[in-house]
Amino acid sequence: MPLTSPDHKGIIANGRLMASALYPLLTNQALKLHSVLRAASRAENAAFPTFITLELPVPAADGAHGQGALGRLARFFNGRGAPAKTDYLRFINTLPSGATLALAGPEPLESPHFQAVLFQADARSLDVEISTCGRRLDECAPVIYGLGVARVRLSIFGPESVHNDVVGSSRSFKDAVRGSLALAGLRDSTTRPSLVVDLRPVPASFGRFEEMVECALVIGADLVIMHYPMLQGSPSPADAASCADELSRLRRRYRTAPLRFFPDLAGGDAERFILGDMLSVGPARCSHPWRGVRVDTDGKITICDSYAIGDLRTDSLESVYNCEAARSLRRNIKRGLLPGCQKCVGRFQSEDALR
Ligand code: SF4
Numbered sequence: 393m394p395l396t397s398p399d400h401k402g403i404i405a406n407g408r409l410m411a412s413a414l415y416p417l418l419t420n421q422a423l424k425l426h427s428v429l430r431a432a433s434r435a436e437n438a439a440f441p442t443f444i445t446l447e448l449p450v451p452a453a454d455g456a457h458g459q460g461a462l463g464r465l466a467r468f469f470n471g472r473g474a475p476a477k478t479d480y481l482r483f484i485n486t487l488p489s490g491a492t493l494a495l496a497g498p499e500p501l502e503s504p505h506f507q508a509v510l511f512q513a514d515a516r517s518l519d520v521e522i523s524t525c526g527r528r529l530d531e532c533a534p535v536i537y538g539l540g541v542a543r544v545r546l547s548i549f550g551p552e553s554v555h556n557d558v559v560g561s562s563r564s565f566k567d568a569v570r571g572s573l574a575l576a577g578l579r580d581s582t583t584r585p586s587l588v589v590d591l592r593p594v595p596a597s598f599g600r601f602e603e604m605v606e607c608a609l610v611i612g613a614d615l616v617i618m619h620y621p622m623l624q625g626s627p628s629p630a631d632a633a634s635c636a637d638e639l640s641r642l643r644r645r646y647r648t649a650p651l652r653f654f655p656d657l658a659g660g661d662a663e664r665f666i667l668g669d670m671l672s673v674g675p676a677r678c679s680h681p682w683r684g685v686r687v688d689t690d691g692k693i694t695i696c697d698s699y700a701i702g703d704l705r706t707d708s709l710e711s712v713y714n715c716e717a718a719r720s721l722r723r724n725i726k727r728g729l730l731p732g733c734q735k736c737v738g739r740f741q742s743e744d745a746l747r
Contacts, residue, residue, distance in 0.1 A: 436719040438682040445494040448503035449474040449689040475691040489517035501528040526568020533574035541585040550597030572611040589613040632666040655740035678739035697732040
């Protein structure tokens, strides 16, 4: 049979389709394996990061990086502003296909760069996840689905009134629910984007955790993650104990549901974490600076908490990820946890555990 026959053309087209679906998956796994091995070896030079968080700026009337008059004034006095769209596009162009690009920030769906960044990430075959509190999710659902976003992470802070208070918009909860249902409708029998609901309770939602989990399951979450709260100010041990009790009741009640806890602590460890005594619990080592990188809304590139190693506008990720500042930080972390670890959950975070 000649290679140009319709049968052969069909076989070749199917082969190409399979290869294009498998390639990002295999690249992603290979990158992760490489970075895990480097992190385990604790060498000062890390493999190229597999998890890149990009905090997108939003227009704000009074924010230092906003587009309003005060924002412009702040930029004038600081001598710098938020990165431009071209800075983001250039940065994304340098990321290896298969890496995970997490879009975050005050609210990435409201960023003027959101769609351009998403198109560029799609062109680079990046594995994209979007963290949102749900505002504009309904409106953005078609583009999120159309560009093959891998994951949408929806943060819910409590039942409707509590969530709206935290987000500062009376429609926010309804938008989040409508957006989730719109995504589920578009997705139909495909698997992308998966919906991960991050439950982040605040004191006003204590006693109502079960209601939050039920809501997440009803809107079609593929995975629900209950984040342990950390009490602020001078919390009482009794409050921490009652919160930890509520969390263990949830564990018993939803044994078979797709519900996970972060950090995955129980008993006295959970209480200590909730009280803010984080250094006494969890892993004594952190591999985050070997595996991830974050770009703040002002363009600062950081590998650990707020420790800047470069700037998106002037540096390439490749040139700064193993610069002297980054290597010296890794040297210090190898000796033990830093004071900044007291308030950081980075060391609890395994790249795959939460997705
Ligand atoms: S502050 Fe500590 S826990 Fe957080 S990323 Fe840095 S080393 Fe890890």
